[in-house]
Amino acid sequence: MNVVILAAGKGKRMNSFLPKVLQRLGNKPMLEWVLDSAETLLQGQSPVVVIGHGAEQVREYFADRPVKFALQAEQKGTAHAVAQAIPSLENNESVLVLYGDVPLISPATLEEFSKQAGDEVGLLTVELDNPTGYGRILRDETGEVIGIVEEKDASDEQRKIKEVNTGIMIIPGDKIKGWLSQVGCTNKQSEYYLTDLIGFAAKEGVKIHTLKTKDHWEVEGVNDKTQLQRLERALQRKQAAKLMAQGVGLADAERIDIRGSLTCGKDVFIDVGCVFEGDVVLEDNVRIGPYSVIRSTKICADTVVDAFSHFDKAVVGESAKIGPFARLRPGAELSEEVHVGNFVEIKKSVIGKGSKVNHLSYIGDCDMGSNVNIGAGTITCNYDGVNKFRTVIEDDCFIGSDTQLVAPVTVHKHSTVGAGATVTRDVPEDCLFVRRAKPVTIPGWPRPTKK
Incomplete structure (x- = not known):
C-alpha cells in the first residue's frame, strides 16, 4: 500500500516558529507519530510526505528516515496536496491518505481499515455529539455512502448529521489519478477537496467501505x-x-x-x-x-x-x-x-x-x-x-x-x-x-x- 501524509499546513494558530507537524506530543513531533503508525502497512516502501510551510525544517528533522517528500508550494486544498504526491508513488497499489496533524491514529485501526477496504475505497468516519467543523457523511436510503459535504457547503438538514469525515481514506491506485483530475474548486473555499473522490466512487459504483472509530481522539486534528x-x-x-x-x-x-x-x-x-x-x-x-x-x-x-x-x-x-x-x-x-x-x-x-x-x-x-x-x-x-x-x-x-x-x-x-x-x-x-x-x-x- 502507498501512504501519503499531508503535512503542508502552516499552523498559524500555534503561534510558533515550528511548522505545525513538528509540534510535540508525548515528546515527539506529531508527524513522527503518524509515520510510526503507518510503518506496518508500508512493508519496506517509503511514505510520501507532502510538505509546504516550514518544508526545510521538516526535511531536516526526518533526514535520517526513509521518507519521500513532495512539495505543495501553494496550499490549494487536500486534493491538490495529494496530487503533488502522485509522481512519487512507487506503484499502482491503493493509496492511504493520512494527516500530519492527526497524530494518534493507531496501527491497529489502520490495519483493520486497510483489510476492510481491500482494493476498493475505504473511508474512516467517527460519530460526534458535536460535529461542528467537520464534513458530513451522506448516505442513501440503503445506508451506502454517496458523498461527503463540507460544513460550509452543507444545508441545515445535512448539518444535523453526526457521522463525520475524518479525512483518512483509501483510494484505489488505478482510480486516483483520474478522479483527482476531475476535482473542481467551485465551493465557498475555492479549494480542491479530496472528499470529492468519494462522490466520484459512488457515481461509478465503486464499493465504499466505512470503518467507524471507537475513540474520537484517534482521528482528532490539532490546530492550536x-x-x-x-x-x-x-x-x-x-x-x-x-x-x-x-x-x-x-x-x-x-x-x-x-x-x-x-x-x-x-x-x-x-x-x-x-x-x-x-x-x-x-x-x-x-x-x-x-x-x-x-x-x-x-x-x-x-x-x-x-x-x-x-x-x-x-x-x-x-x-x-x-x-x-x-x-x-x-x-x-x-x-x-x-x-x-x-x-x-x-x-x-x-x-x-x-x-x-x-x-x-x-x-x-x-x-x-x-x-x-x-x-x-x-x-x-x-x-x-x-x-x-x-x-x-x-x-x-x-x-x-x-x-x-x-x-x-x-x-x-x-x-x-x-x-x-x-x-x-x-x-x-x-x-x-x-x-x-x-x-x-x-x-x-x-x-x-x-x-
Whole structure:
C-alpha cells in the first residue's frame, strides 16, 4: 500500500516558529507519530510526505528516515496536496491518505481499515455529539455512502448529521489519478477537496467501505495549543490504562507523563507527577516516589526511589535506595544495595555493592568499590579547568564529612579519611588519613566590607 501524509499546513494558530507537524506530543513531533503508525502497512516502501510551510525544517528533522517528500508550494486544498504526491508513488497499489496533524491514529485501526477496504475505497468516519467543523457523511436510503459535504457547503438538514469525515481514506491506485483530475474548486473555499473522490466512487459504483472509530481522539486534528494539550492528556490516559492493565500501580492515572517507552515488571508502583522520557525499564517491585523524572534509565528489582529524584541515562542495581532529591547523571552505574540520599549528584561513576552516599555530595568520574561510606559534603574534584580526571575509592573505605578528593587520586581498601580533609595524594591500605591545619586566632581581624 502507498501512504501519503499531508503535512503542508502552516499552523498559524500555534503561534510558533515550528511548522505545525513538528509540534510535540508525548515528546515527539506529531508527524513522527503518524509515520510510526503507518510503518506496518508500508512493508519496506517509503511514505510520501507532502510538505509546504516550514518544508526545510521538516526535511531536516526526518533526514535520517526513509521518507519521500513532495512539495505543495501553494496550499490549494487536500486534493491538490495529494496530487503533488502522485509522481512519487512507487506503484499502482491503493493509496492511504493520512494527516500530519492527526497524530494518534493507531496501527491497529489502520490495519483493520486497510483489510476492510481491500482494493476498493475505504473511508474512516467517527460519530460526534458535536460535529461542528467537520464534513458530513451522506448516505442513501440503503445506508451506502454517496458523498461527503463540507460544513460550509452543507444545508441545515445535512448539518444535523453526526457521522463525520475524518479525512483518512483509501483510494484505489488505478482510480486516483483520474478522479483527482476531475476535482473542481467551485465551493465557498475555492479549494480542491479530496472528499470529492468519494462522490466520484459512488457515481461509478465503486464499493465504499466505512470503518467507524471507537475513540474520537484517534482521528482528532490539532490546530492550536489547546487541542494539542487535549490530545496529550488523551495519550497519557491511554498509556496509563495500558500500564494498569499490566498490573502497574498508579497513585493517580491522570498525573503521569510517559514521553517515550516505559517497560515495567510486576508490582511496580508509581506515585503522582512522575515523568518518564526515552526508554525506561522498571523491574519487579520498583517504587517511584512523587515528582521524579526518569530518562533513559534501567532500575532493577526491589529498588525504592524517593520523591523529586532525577535520573538521566543511568543504571540502578537491585535493592537500591535513592533520594529524595537525588540526581543521577549520564554514566551513573549503581550496583545492588546502594544508598544515594538527598541532594547527592552522581555523574559518570560506578558505585559498588552496598556503598552509601547519603547526604549533600558530588561524586563525578569515580570508581567506587563495595561497602564504602561517603560522609556528607564530600566532593570528588574531577576537573582542573581543562581536563577531567578519575577518583578511585576501593572496597571498605570510610570517607569523612566535608572531604575533597582531588583527582587523579586513589584511596586504597580498608582506609579512612578524616573529616574536612583535602586528599591530593594516594592513601595506602588500612590507614587513617587526616589533614587539618593548626588552629590560628587573629585578634582584631577586620571583616571584609562591600566596595
